[in-house]
Amino acid sequence: MQAQITFYDIQRCGLYARKGNGTQPLFLGVQDMLEQLKNWADGKDLVDTDIFQNKNKQSLCTYLADLKSTPDSAIMVLWNQVPHTGSGVLSLPNRAKFGQIQHADANSIKADSIPGYPTYFWFIPRSKVFATICFNTNVNGRLAMEAYIKQFMCQFSSYVVKELNEQTKILEIKGYSADPTDTHEKVFHYPPSFYSCIYPKPQELELLKRQAPQIKKVTKKATCSYLNPTSLSMFQKVTGLFTGLPQQLSSNQDFNVKAEVSVNGLTKAEVQGLFDEWEQEVDSWQSLDYGFKIGDKQHWFSHAAVKWEGELALSFTEQNSFGNITALLSELESKKSSILSVIS
Secondary structure (H helix, E strand, O other): OEEEEEEEEEEEEEEOOOOOOOOOOOEOOHHHHHHHHHHHHOOOOHHHHOOOOOOOOOOOOEEEEEEEEOOOOEEEEEEEEOOOEOOEEEEOOOOOOOOOOOOOEEEOOOOOOOOEEEEEEEEEHHHOEEEEEEOOOOOOOHHHHHHHHHHHHHHOOOOEEEEEEOOOOEEEEEEEOOOOOOOOOOOEOOOOEEEEEEOEOHHHHHHHHHOHHHEEEEEEEEEEEOOOHHHHHHHHHHHOOOOOOOOOOOOOOEEEEEEEEEOOOOOHHHHHHHHHHHHHHHHHOOEEEEEEEEOOEEEEHHHHEOEEEEEOOOOOOOOOHHHHHHHHHHHHHHOHHHHHHHHO
């Protein structure tokens, strides 16, 4: 089956000697973090892997569904909760007529189950990279995964130093130590960190920078969803300019946004700044891209991101994926030389 694998460079993972400094973590490096996470999750029910302990359900939850590894790499699978009501997950017929919709259909949810979808991540600790793996979708879940890892390291790793509050009788986090059982071990009073950035094709980005003075038009385009807060905010700003447009979307509606600005060239720094902006925003949208018109050619930042697209020898759907994670990891390992060649 066809897969799209997008690579990210892990800039920081773990707790460092000084906040914001140092190149190697003292503990909770990539391999250590993955082992800690697996040990913590082993034996837990899915519902108990809600790492934010979102008891009031004020936001959608993320759960750790699986984490399998070899000596060289690991696959992490998250289960991302989707909006639902007491009646189930809502949907609209694809042939429903605009402006004539009276009600949404409720698709029932099995008792004691969590409606959602899986996202897949491939970690290669020695290379300090991970990749999102997408099958028939652009939704990669990277931001939710990074938030999950940060929360785990800060709250549940074995390096957390806790102290009993004598008034509340509750254990409170006081810091982080290489050995919390050793009272002589130094305690760090700032949290571990996890930060990544898109692995760029240096030649593509450098080409845009060299040709920056020749750029005549900058385009920003996105496909947005009502379910995404960033997208919804954009929709409301756009529709506010048109009194004849509906101010609300049904829960399964998508819309496209495109903006173009004519320019008389840019600087290298401005191109880099736009790339940094795109890199920070790209995972907050269903799809987001920045384009640059140079002569009669259109260049896109998405073409500057390192990706591998190809066939994996798997029969894989969202429903049967959980029984095939080991097979997925084996297939990635067998093709690792070819896949990783895009970042070498």
